[in-house]
Amino acid sequence: xxxxxxxxxxxxxxxxxxxxxxxxxxIRKIKNGKQVAKNVTAAEVKKIIKKHx
Numbered sequence: 001x002x003x004x005x006x007x008x009x010x011x012x013x014x015x016x017x018x019x020x021x022x023x024x025x026x027i028r029k030i031k032n033g034k035q036v037a038k039n040v041t042a043a044e045v046k047k048i049i050k051k052h053x
Contacts, residue, residue: 005045012052016045 005016005025019026019039027036027048037048 001042005042005049008049009045012049014049014052 002016002018002025009016009027010030013030014036015028015030017026017028018024021039024039024041025045026038027040027045028034029036036052037044040048
């Protein structure tokens with residue numbers, strides 16, 4: 001699942017990583033490493049990717 005999310009996120013300049021808690025993710029910008037979102041679910045990750053597209 002994380003591979004699919006990362007593939008979509010890379011197209012808009014983001015990187016998705018697994019958070020410390022199970023089934024949650026952290027999103028950062030590729031360009032400068034600034035954190036966009038922390039401890040979000042897969043559904044929320046998809047919304048954020050669409051927002052940044």
